[in-house]
Every structure is written in structure tokens, then in C-alpha cells.
Amino acid sequence: MTAPLLDIGELAKRFPVGRKRSLPQRIADSVAGRKPPVSLLHAVDDVSFTIGRGETVGLVGESGCGKSTLVRLVNRLLDPTDGIIRLGGSDLGAIRAADFAGHPARARVQMVFQDAGDSLNPRYTAADAIGDPLRRLKRLGGAALRARVEELADMTGLPRELLSRFPHQLSGGQKARVGIARAIAVQPDLLILDEPTAALDVSVQVVILQLLQRLKAELGMSYLFVSHDLNVVRLLCDRVLVMYLGKIVESGPAATLFTDPKHPYTRALLSAIPQADPVRRAGRLRLGGEPRSPIDPDPKVCRFYGRCPSSTERCTQEAPELRRLEGERAVSCHFA
Amino acid sequence: MTAAPALKVENLSVEFRTRAGVVRVLEAVDLEVGKGETVALVGESGSGKSVTAFATMGILDPAGRVTSGSAMFGGADLLALPERELAELRGRELSMIFQNPRTALNPIRRVGQQIADVLVRHGGATRAQAPQAAIEMLRRVRIPDPERRARAYPFELSGGMCQRVMIAIALACRPSLLIADEPTTGLDVTTQAVIMDLIGELARESGMATVFITHDLALAAEYCDRIVVMHAGHIVESAPSAQLFAGARHPYTARLLAATPGETDSLQGLQSIPGNLPDLRRTDLPACRYSERCERRKPECVSPLALAKVGERHLVACRFPL
Numbered sequence: 001m002t003a004p005l006l007d008i009g010e011l012a013k014r015f016p017v018g019r020k021r022s023l024p025q026r027i028a029d030s031v032a033g034r035k036p037p038v039s040l041l042h043a044v045d046d047v048s049f050t051i052g053r054g055e056t057v058g059l060v061g062e063s064g065c066g067k068s069t070l071v072r073l074v075n076r077l078l079d080p081t082d083g084i085i086r087l088g089g090s091d092l093g094a095i096r097a098a099d100f101a102g103h104p105a106r107a108r109v110q111m112v113f114q115d116a117g118d119s120l121n122p123r124y125t126a127a128d129a130i131g132d133p134l135r136r137l138k139r140l141g142g143a144a145l146r147a148r149v150e151e152l153a154d155m156t157g158l159p160r161e162l163l164s165r166f167p168h169q170l171s172g173g174q175k176a177r178v179g180i181a182r183a184i185a186v187q188p189d190l191l192i193l194d195e196p197t198a199a200l201d202v203s204v205q206v207v208i209l210q211l212l213q214r215l216k217a218e219l220g221m222s223y224l225f226v227s228h229d230l231n232v233v234r235l236l237c238d239r240v241l242v243m244y245l246g247k248i249v250e251s252g253p254a255a256t257l258f259t260d261p262k263h264p265y266t267r268a269l270l271s272a273i274p275q276a277d278p279v280r281r282a283g284r285l286r287l288g289g290e291p292r293s294p295i296d297p298d299p300k301v302c303r304f305y306g307r308c309p310s311s312t313e314r315c316t317q318e319a320p321e322l323r324r325l326e327g328e329r330a331v332s333c334h335f336a
Numbered sequence: 337m338t339a340a341p342a343l344k345v346e347n348l349s350v351e352f353r354t355r356a357g358v359v360r361v362l363e364a365v366d367l368e369v370g371k372g373e374t375v376a377l378v379g380e381s382g383s384g385k386s387v388t389a390f391a392t393m394g395i396l397d398p399a400g401r402v403t404s405g406s407a408m409f410g411g412a413d414l415l416a417l418p419e420r421e422l423a424e425l426r427g428r429e430l431s432m433i434f435q436n437p438r439t440a441l442n443p444i445r446r447v448g449q450q451i452a453d454v455l456v457r458h459g460g461a462t463r464a465q466a467p468q469a470a471i472e473m474l475r476r477v478r479i480p481d482p483e484r485r486a487r488a489y490p491f492e493l494s495g496g497m498c499q500r501v502m503i504a505i506a507l508a509c510r511p512s513l514l515i516a517d518e519p520t521t522g523l524d525v526t527t528q529a530v531i532m533d534l535i536g537e538l539a540r541e542s543g544m545a546t547v548f549i550t551h552d553l554a555l556a557a558e559y560c561d562r563i564v565v566m567h568a569g570h571i572v573e574s575a576p577s578a579q580l581f582a583g584a585r586h587p588y589t590a591r592l593l594a595a596t597p598g599e600t601d602s603l604q605g606l607q608s609i610p611g612n613l614p615d616l617r618r619t620d621l622p623a624c625r626y627s628e629r630c631e632r633r634k635p636e637c638v639s640p641l642a643l644a645k646v647g648e649r650h651l652v653a654c655r656f657p658l
Contacts, residue, residue: 063494206595206608210606235600235602235603272528273525275557
């Protein structure tokens with residue numbers, strides 16, 4: 001195997017959160033010169049994975065599991081607490097998030113946002129939006145800029161006559177195309193897609209997904225595809241990462257992970273997919289309980305304990321590690 | 337169903353007056369929901385699903401006008417009732433779950449109080465009893481630690497929890513008709529499953545009739561007894577869920593199914609629906625509003641047609657059904 005495009009190693013992001021102290025407590029603390037105790041929210045905890053060139057990796061998990069934080073770390077909008085982020089051999093983690101916006105490496109990782117409408121400036125025309133990264137990062141202007149914007153519109157199937165329109169004059173599918181054209185304008189190596197079709201009708205969703213697949217083949221990009229819609233992940237992704245409370249609990253090729261999930265959380269996630277066929281609906285698994293708190297989690301307790309239908313005493317004494325299985329799969333459960 | 341339906345909408349037409357002209361959003365819509373039955377309304381955005389619900393509840397935008405039809409509910413026509421009487425029914429007998437719980441909840445009122453308000457206004461509870469009853473409702477929608485959560489503001493709760501609060505408000509007075517407008521969009525599949533199970537359970541327990549608006553066909557099929565497909569303000573097909581999936585008879589329904597990711601193994605296996613919804617401001621729309629997108633179109637498709645029975649409880653508005 002050749003070197004991967006993206007290499008994430010033991011990445012962690014912990015946010016300090018203040019504990020609420022009563023007024024007398026605050027006074028007592030300040031008189032005694034005590035610092036308030038600092039709690040840490042473990043948003044992303046010891047996450048390692050790679051993305052190969054031309055590969056599409058899906059990232060799934062519930063809201064609050066740390067998907068967005070992980071994406072913001074890879075996208076270099078946040079600075080990691082720990083760990084490495086390497087893209088094609090260069091150390092992205094070493095560049096501060098505050099400096100990244102104007103850094104040449106900014107062009108190498110681009111993003112397509114969840115709601116195409118909300119992520120477009122309402123006062124920019126489609127052409128302004130697509131041209132913005134080209135002006136900022138490639139210093140294009142004038143006729144060269146216009147030519148490139150038109151080329152991008154053609155590539156994404158956006159009629160050229162719509163380039164002068166504002167977002168409110170475009171349909172959902174057209175806005176999605178503008179968002180994609182903007183993201184691929186600077187020829188990134190890695191494109192992060194955050195639920196790019198969540199707001200679209202099924203028939204438009206099909207068109208956009210097929211467009212994304214075609215662009216990937218044409219431009220040789222790699223995708224990190226974040227989604228709730230497991231049916232879409234199954235169709236678009238080569239490999240899938242399942243995240244739960246800041247940790248990757250299972251990973252593997254999409255084909256085998258969906259047919260034979262190993263982690264109880266993955267099983268619950270898959271059984272929650274709406275199923276039209278009543279025959280296939282048998283044996284549905286519903287998670288009870290509440291997720292554990294991500295604030296100062298006990299390192300000895302499995303993160304899934306409390307909601308897991310198959311947990312035992314052992315799960316509270318020794319948290320499972322992500323261990324390798326056959327067929328490029330990995331799972332973090334004692335009983336998988 | 338032999339018993340009288342809980343809701344019977346007949347010949348409902350709605351138009352919106354806009355600066356760009358009159359938009360005929362709904363035309364001659366018929367919809368029946370039995371007691372304890374869950375009916376899904378599906379279709380693309382702009383097909384008139386939400387307008388049907390809003391018109392029935394009497395909460396249409398001022399620009400919208402009901403031009404014909406009736407909505408019989410418990411012996412009264414909701415479309416003809418004076419606003420005061422309708423307001424009495426809403427909240428107690430008629431309830432609605434809106435699409436986005438964050439905007440539908442009052443941001444500056446604790447969620448327990450918001451449930452209590454409904455109980456006092458419509459449920460006959462006293463101010464003293466209401467808080468306890470509100471906590472009980474939160475427990476029923478499986479919010480853990482309801483005593484504490486009742487004192488939370490919406491921003492302090494997750495999306496899934498806000499949605500459960502909305503459901504608690506909607507169901508607080510045990511309505512006989514619930515309209516749920518995409519109640520699970522934006523929620524995780526796991527939360528979605530819990531919420532759908534909950535609505536289904538309450539419907540079975542109390543015989544509540546439910547209209548469930550969604551564009552997720554698989555979700556509709558799993559949780560609803562019957563699916564009604566809308567296209568451009570018309571109902572084009574109505575059938576029991578399993579039957580619709582096994583054999584859609586309207587070409588539009590078949591196209592929707594072919595675009596839904598589910599059983600296929602590759603992205604190439606999915607097909608989009610050609611064309612767009614027709615411009616509903618036009619005055620020369622053909623009788624079948626799908627005919628201009630339909631590859632099976634014949635010259636006869638321009639002449640008037642109505643929903644016709646093609647099987648047991650299976651209705652289709654197509655001259656040449658599949």
C-alpha cells in the first residue's frame with residue numbers, strides 16, 4: 001500500500017469546561033487562593049485513521065459524538081490538544097488554525113457544508129461564491145477568474161446563466177452545485193462533505209450524489225463523507241468509521257461493515273435505518289438509557305456502557321481498545 | 337375501515353396570491369384518516385403536503401385562501417368553523433408537531449411551563465396541578481430525569497430532546513388527531529426510531545388518528561398504515577404501505593421509489609425523477625400535472641381524471657397505471 005493521503009494519529013481535542021460554583025464557594029476559593037477545578041470535555045479522544053488517495057471514507061455517529069469536532073480539526077479550523085494531522089506528507093497539525101485561512105495548504109482541504117443555503121453569502125452571486133476561494137488563495141482575477149468560474153459551473157452542471165443569480169433565486173439542488181463548485185475550485189486533495197444532501201429531495205439527492213462520484217473520479221480527490229443517512233453512506237463510501245462519544249468504535253470496508261456489524265452500537269445504528277420491507281425489519285434493536293457524559297469520562301469504563309445491551313461487569317473495569325480484525329476491520333468491544 | 341373516519345377532507349383546493357400571480361397549490365384533495373390509523377403524506381418539496389396540513393388546521397399563511405372543500409372532524413367542518421371555536425379544538429382535539437422544534441418552542445420559557453400552559457389552556461388542569469402533570473408528560477416521552485429537565489430552557493436541550501418536548505406538548509391533552517410535519521428531520525436515526533416508536537405507541541393506545549408528513553418513503557412504510565403520495569397539489573396514489581412498495585401503480589410513485597436509497601447496491605442503481613414540478617401559476621396545466629414529466633404520456637392525459645380504484649384500498653390518479 002502506498003502512503004495514505006491523510007494520516008490522523010492519536011488525535012484528541014479536549015475542551016475545558018467550567019464547573020458551576022456557588023457564590024460562597026467562589027469567595028471561599030478566592031480567599032484560599034484556590035484555582036477552580038477544571039473539567040475537560042473529551043470531544044475527540046485518541047482517534048487514528050487514514051484516508052487513501054481517491055478513497056471515500058464515511059464518518060457516522062449520533063449528534064454529539066464528536067464528528068463535527070473531528071471534521072473541524074481535519075479542516076484546520078480548530079487546534080488539536082494532541083496528536084498528528086498529516087496530509088500527503090506535510091504536517092498540517094503544525095500550522096495554527098488562526099493562520100490556516102491564508103496558508104497555501106488551505107487549498108488542499110476544502111469542505112462542502114450541510115445546508116447549501118446557509119453556507120452561501122446571501123449578498124454574493126453564484127459566481128462571487130465560486131470565485132471567492134480562487135481570488136483569496138490563487139490570486140485569480142479578471143478574465144482568468146471568470147473563465148475558471150464558468151469552467152467550474154460546467155463541471156458541476158450549473159447552467160452558466162445562473163451564475164449571476166443570488167442564493168435566494170436558486171433551487172436547493174442548484175445551491176448544492178454552487179457549494180460543490182466553490183469547494184473544488186482550488187483543486188483540493190481532500191474534500192470534506194458534511195451531510196451534503198440532507199436538505200434535498202430524494203430525486204435531487206440522487207443527482208448530487210452521482211455528481212460527487214463523477215467529480216471524484218475525474219479530479220482524483222479523496223472524500224471524508226459525514227452523514228446520518230446510512231443508506232447513502234453505504235452507496236457512496238469505500239470504508240466507514242463509526243464514532244461514539246469521541247472514539248472510533250468500529251471501522252471497516254462499507255460492504256462488510258453493513259452486512260456484518262461487530263460493535264453493538266453499529267448494530268443498533270443499522271437496525272434504526274427505516275426499513276420498508278417488513279421481512280427485513282425483524283430483530284430491531286433500540287437503545288435505552290442516555291449516553292454517558294463526555295466530561296471527564298472514566299478511562300476504565302467503556303463509553304457505550306449504560307446503553308449497551310450486552311455489557312457486563314468487565315466493561316466497567318477495563319475500557320476496550322480498538323483492535324484489528326480480519327479484512328481491514330477494527331472494533332472496540334470485548335465481545336465482538 | 338367501516339367506522340366513520342376521524343378526519344375526512346374532501347375536494348380541498350387552496351390558492352396563494354403572490355405578486356407573481358395566483359398559485360394553485362392544492363386542487364381537489366381528498367384525504368381520509370381513520371381512528372387509530374397512521375397515514376403518511378409523501379412527495380417532493382412543493383407538492384402541497386404541508387399546505388394540506390396547515391389548511392386543515394386553519395393556520396394557513398394569510399396569503400393562502402381555501403377556495404373549495406370541507407374537512408369533517410367529529411361532525412364539524414374545520415374549514416367553516418369560526419376562528420374562536422377552531423382555537424378551542426386546536427391544542428385539545430387537534431394537535432400538530434412542527435418541523436423544527438427549536439423555532440416552534442418558546443425560547444424564553446422553561447419547557448415544563450410550556451407543557452403546563454397547554455394543560456391549563458386546553459386540558460382543564462389547574463395552575464397548581466399543571467407542573468406535576470407536565471413532568472408526567474416528559475416522563476411519557478422518555479426524557480430522562482424529567483423533574484430536572486422540566487426546568488430547562490429549549491437551548492439547554494439537544495435537538496432530539498426538544499423534539500420530544502414538542503411531542504409532549506402536542507400529546508398533552510390526548511388529541512384525537514395529530515398532524516406531524518416531518519417530526520424527525522435533522523434527528524439521528526437512533527433518536528428517530530425512538531420517537532417514531534413513541535408516536536405509534538400513543539396512536540395505538542388512545543386511538544389517535546395521525547397524519548405523518550415526510551419525504552422519506554422508507555420511514556413512511558415502516559411506521560404508517562397507509563401512504564398517500566402527492567405531486568404538485570394533487571393526490572396521485574393512495575395505498576396500504578406494503579402494497580405501495582410491492583406494486584406502485586402511478587409512474588410518479590414508481591419514480592420516487594427508484595430514487596430512494598435502500599435496497600440497491602450502487603449509486604448507479606438509483607434514478608432521479610426527470611423534470612421539475614410544473615409552475616403552479618400556469619392556467620394551462622394539464623389535468624394530470626405529472627404528465628409533462630411522464631415518459632408514458634399519451635394525448636389523453638390532458639383530459640380530466642379522478643382517483644380510481646385499482647385494488648383493495650388502492651387508489652390511483654392515472655389513466656394508464658403501471
